[in-house]
Amino acid sequence: MSEFKRITPEQAQELLAKGAVVVDIREAQVFAAGHIAGAIHLDNHSVADFIRAADLDAPTLVVCYHGNSSQSAAAYLxxxxxxxVYSIDGGFELWRNTYPAETAQGSAE
Incomplete structure (x- = not known):
């Protein structure tokens, strides 16, 4: 079985440019306030549907607040x-500081 990899925002950006999927596991209201452009919000209620519909071989990036919880979620995937599967070190906070123009606002729906 493979394991997830920890990557920097710069490495994540390269994978996104190649079509990687990014999932954000922060709370819905925090996600709505700001997230990586194109991210999918995942929580305990939506993860099963996401897994059923996902391409299991597509590069999948997991992001949380600071890069800690995303490691557990990446291992779960x-x-x-x-x-x-990749966990973005530094989480959304480091992403936002590194790529402020590549964030979006709005709800998960």
Whole structure:
């Protein structure tokens, strides 16, 4: 079984440019206030549907606040059969500081 990889925002940006999927596991109201452009909001209620519909071989980036919780979520996705999973070190906070123009606002729906 594969394991997830920890990557920097710069490495994440390269993968996003190649079509990687980014999932954000922060609370819905925090996600709505700001997230990586194109991110999918995941929580305990939506993760099962996401897994059923996902391409398990597509690069999948997981982001949280500071890069800690995303590691657990990334490990969970690997356990569900995802083969190319990354946790973004520094989380959304570092992403926002690195790429302020590449954030978006709005709800997950």
């Amino acid at each position: 690997v356990g569900q059969g995802f083969s190319d």
